Amino acid sequence: MMFQPDAESMPAEQRAKLQEERLRGLIDRLLAAAGVQAGRLRAAGVERGGDVRLADLPRLPVTEKQDLWAAYPFGMLGVPRSEVVVFHGSSGTGGRPTLVGYTRHDLQLWSQVCARALAGAGAGPGSIIHNAYGYGLFTGGLGFHQGAVELGAAVVPVSGGMTPRQITLIRDLGPGILACTPSYAIRLGEALAEAGLRPGAGLSLRAGLFGAEPWTAALRARIEELLGLRALDIYGLSEVIGPGVAAECFEAADGLHVNEDHFLVETVDPVTAAPVPEGSAGELVFSTLTREAGALLRYRTGDISALRREPCACGRTLVKMSKITGRRDDMLVIRGVNIYPSEVERVLLGEGALSPDYLLVVDERGDGRELLALCEYRAGSGPAQDVLEARLREVLGVRIGVRVLPAGAVPRTEVGKAVRVVRWAGGEPPVPGLA
Ligand SMILES: [Zn+2]
Numbered sequence: 137m138m139f140q141p142d143a144e145s146m147p148a149e150q151r152a153k154l155q156e157e158r159l160r161g162l163i164d165r166l167l168a169a170a171g172v173q174a175g176r177l178r179a180a181g182v183e184r185g186g187d188v189r190l191a192d193l194p195r196l197p198v199t200e201k202q203d204l205w206a207a208y209p210f211g212m213l214g215v216p217r218s219e220v221v222v223f224h225g226s227s228g229t230g231g232r233p234t235l236v237g238y239t240r241h242d243l244q245l246w247s248q249v250c251a252r253a254l255a256g257a258g259a260g261p262g263s264i265i266h267n268a269y270g271y272g273l274f275t276g277g278l279g280f281h282q283g284a285v286e287l288g289a290a291v292v293p294v295s296g297g298m299t300p301r302q303i304t305l306i307r308d309l310g311p312g313i314l315a316c317t318p319s320y321a322i323r324l325g326e327a328l329a330e331a332g333l334r335p336g337a338g339l340s341l342r343a344g345l346f347g348a349e350p351w352t353a354a355l356r357a358r359i360e361e362l363l364g365l366r367a368l369d370i371y372g373l374s375e376v377i378g379p380g381v382a383a384e385c386f387e388a389a390d391g392l393h394v395n396e397d398h399f400l401v402e403t404v405d406p407v408t409a410a411p412v413p414e415g416s417a418g419e420l421v422f423s424t425l426t427r428e429a430g431a432l433l434r435y436r437t438g439d440i441s442a443l444r445r446e447p448c449a450c451g452r453t454l455v456k457m458s459k460i461t462g463r464r465d466d467m468l469v470i471r472g473v474n475i476y477p478s479e480v481e482r483v484l485l486g487e488g489a490l491s492p493d494y495l496l497v498v499d500e501r502g503d504g505r506e507l508l509a510l511c512e513y514r515a516g517s518g519p520a521q522d523v524l525e526a527r528l529r530e531v532l533g534v535r536i537g538v539r540v541l542p543a544g545a546v547p548r549t550e551v552g553k554a555v556r557v558v559r560w561a562g563g564e565p566p567v568p569g570l571a
Contacts, residue, residue: 139255139287140248143397144452148445151453152190155400158425159193160185165431169214172203173433193402194411198421198434204234204375213237214431224275226374233273236374237429243282245426249380249395250283256385256393256450257343257368259313261288266306266341268316268324269348270296275378276348280315283380289313296320299327307333310340318351318359318367325362335364343386345370347379350460352482369459375435376422382457387449391456394443398426401455402434403443406464406474409436417442417474419464420457438464440476468498468557470507473534477557483531484511489518493546497570500561508537510567512546539570 138144146154163185166173176197182188188196203212209232210217221240225233238246259265265284269276277295284291292309294302296316302324305311314321321344333339341363347370359367371392372379381399382392394401403418404411412418420437424430440462445455462476469475477496484490491512499506509528519527524538547555547567558566 137255137258137260138450138452139251141451144252144393144454146397146453148453151397154397155425156190158397159190159400159423160188162423162425162427162431162433163188165214165428166433169431171212171214172207173197173199173212173431177433193400193423193434194404196434198409198436199432200436201234201375201438204236205232208232209235210237212432213429215239215428220429223273224278224374224378225273226275234375239428241428242377242430245398246279246377246380247282247286249377249398250279251287252283252395253345253370253380253383254280254283254287254289254313256383256452257313257345257366258386259284259287259289259343263287263289263313264309264311265289265291265313265315266294266302266309266311267291268294268296268302268314268320269379275372275374276317279372279378279380280345299324303328303331303333306341307331307338312340312342314341314344314363314365316344316346317348318346318355319349321346321359321363321367322355325359329362335361339364341365343368345379345383347371352459371457371460373437373439375430375432376424376437377427377430381422385448385450385452391444391458393448393450393452393454394457396455398424400425401443401457403441404436406438406440406467407469414443414445417458417461417476436464440464440467466557468496468505468507470498470505470534470536473532475507475532475534475536479532480507480509480528480536481556483528484509484524487519487524487527489513489515491543491546493548494556495546495567496557497566498557498559500559506537507534508539508570510539510541510546510570512541512543541567545569 219239220237222238225235267280271277343366356367368384370383372381382394384392400423402421406419420439424432439460441457462478491514494511497508521538528536
């Protein structure tokens with residue numbers, strides 16, 4: 137089911153024309169707003185939108201999160217402050233959030249793209265949507281809320297926390313759709329099971345839209361088992377609009393359709409910013425083609441994903457992005473190849489015999505950087521080191537050394553976020569006995 141079938145299943149050529157027209161409009165609005173983006177456009181030789189073609193995109197200037205922080209609170213608005221009707225934000229730096237403004241038009245656009253995501257999960261007029269995203273400055277709760285109202289569904293604005301009350305509402309109201317973070321979906325699923333509500337025994341949920349955190353295929357399987365629903369990924373960030381930038385469809389559930397008629401998407405090399413071919417992992421970059429207050433040209437997200445164009449069972453012609461596989465800031469460059477620790481983890485943990493405790497050592501003692509993966513067998517034995525090395529090389533395209541250590545030898549993090557990557561520039565090895 138599609139909320140806006142004309143836009144979502146538009147032939148690619150027609151959409152490209154629309155994108156080019158809208159890109160020109162965005163550039164004209166930015167030039168008129170005379171902010172930092174206008175200055176950069178003029179420095180790049182762009183004096184009017186009409187001169188720009190879609191193919192020129194890679195040579196246009198980019199924006200980054202630092203630009204929003206530097207211009208806090210109102211400096212990046214594409215319209216006069218008085219036209220803003222809502223502010224949202226996300227975690228920032230130095231006590232200041234990353235603040236984003238919305239005009240009435242921006243809010244309507246946001247409602248529509250969230251309605252698209254909900255319809256893609258099978259919701260429609262009459263559906264009940266249990267919305268356990270936090271309501272507030274964060275965009276999750278209100279984004280879904282407005283999308284549900286736009287769709288004509290009934291939204292239960294339960295927000296996050298107070299799990300016993302959530303269980304009562306799910307039991308009594310029988311929602312078909314759940315919206316929350318993937319980690320809260322697990323928590324809720326376990327609490328529902330404890331309360332005797334299981335798939336096929338009192339649970340009515342058919343689909344869930346889970347986002348705001350990166351999550352894996354393994355977590356998808358666990359959520360689906362616990363809640364008996366189709367677990368779909370949804371992507372968004374407040375700088376671009378909030379949830380609704382991209383979402384998976386119920387039919388395929390294997391990649392997120394980007395609403396590219398409004399959010400023009402590119403993938404670039406995180407280091408050089410050069411375009412990467414479709415199908416290869418790169419940093420997601422969005423231009424908000426139709427935003428007024430939040431008008432951004434080529435916003436670098438820092439999120440790593442791959443784009444893919446293919447016919448989908450749902451009928452949408454919108455490009456698909458893979459699940460987020462890493463963050464630009466986590467990237468390691470090993471012999472010219474970009475490696476994300478999450479990719480190494482996926483290969484290692486795909487070997488059922490290995491313990492989830494592992495450590496990546498970036499060996500910087502020699503001329504080049506070498507990567508060494510330290511791991512342990514879960515019980516007794518597992519594949520030999522050279523088998524693991526061959527597997528990593530096959531998947532990642534670069535040599536990564538593997539060392540299997542005795543049980544307990546990989547250092548554990550007792551408090552806070554686990555440390556998975558350490559640098560070894562010289563002196564004592566990070567783990568005793570490592571030569
Ligand atoms: Zn689809």
